[in-house]
Amino acid sequence: MNPSNMNPSKKAAGTGRRGARVNQVSLIFDSLSENEAFARMAAAAFIMNMDPTMDELADVKTAVSEAVTNCVIHGYNGGPGKIYMTCRREDDVVTIEIIDHGVGIEDIEKAMEPLYTTRPELERSGMGFAFMEAFMDSLSVQSTPGKGTRIIMEKMIGREAAMDEAL
Ligand SMILES: Nc1ncnc2c1ncn2[C@@H]1O[C@H](COP(=O)(O)OP(=O)(O)OP(=O)(O)O)[C@@H](O)[C@H]1O
Numbered sequence: 001m002n003p004s005n006m007n008p009s010k011k012a013a014g015t016g017r018r019g020a021r022v023n024q025v026s027l028i029f030d031s032l033s034e035n036e037a038f039a040r041m042a043a044a045a046f047i048m049n050m051d052p053t054m055d056e057l058a059d060v061k062t063a064v065s066e067a068v069t070n071c072v073i074h075g076y077n078g079g080p081g082k083i084y085m086t087c088r089r090e091d092d093v094v095t096i097e098i099i100d101h102g103v104g105i106e107d108i109e110k111a112m113e114p115l116y117t118t119r120p121e122l123e124r125s126g127m128g129f130a131f132m133e134a135f136m137d138s139l140s141v142q143s144t145p146g147k148g149t150r151i152i153m154e155k156m157i158g159r160e161a162a163m164d165e166a167l
């Protein structure tokens with residue numbers, strides 16, 4: 001068989017629109033606090049070949065950790081459920097989507113205010129969304145009460161290192 005027929009898109013593997021370098025990985029895991037470490041390490045492993053700086057690595061790990069903790073504590077209220085994480089790379093931008101099918105958020109704007117928490121009794125400080133916003137380049141929160149929550153975060157990776165080298 002002609003090898004070009006085996007790849008109907010005729011694009012080289014790992015390339016997308018305009019020849020962008022793309023890669024995508026999806027994970028589904030149980031809503032357990034032990035899986036927060038798993039998710040953050042998986043996201044760190046995903047961006048590893050984007051040549052991240054140590055700061056970028058730490059930022060992504062913190063953001064994923066906050067998002068997954070929210071699914072476990074708030075979305076599923078410590079009960080059973082599935083968490084869906086997709087990491088997508090397009091050139092030097094990573095997009096991380098984290099979804100739960102838990103209780104959802106009534107007032108997203110209020111929930112995103114720094115220091116706002118609905119669980120002060122659990123000694124939450126209400127800083128999770130503020131950290132995600134600070135450590136990533138963009139954060140989008142979509143939620144439907146009773147249906148669940150979707151977090152989409154983006155960050156450019158590797159540019160800082162390249163700029164440091166150029167100086
Ligand atoms: N996945 C989610 N499902 C339902 N509610 C959520 C979810 N994520 C966040 N929330 C709501 O948004 C509020 C703010 O979240 P945020 O992460 O900023 O603070 P926190 O989790 O309360 O405290 P911290 O993250 O500092 O421990 C939460 O108290 C909760 O009410």
Ligand SMILES: [Mg+2]
Nearest residue numbers: 066070128129
């Ligand atoms: Mg939180």
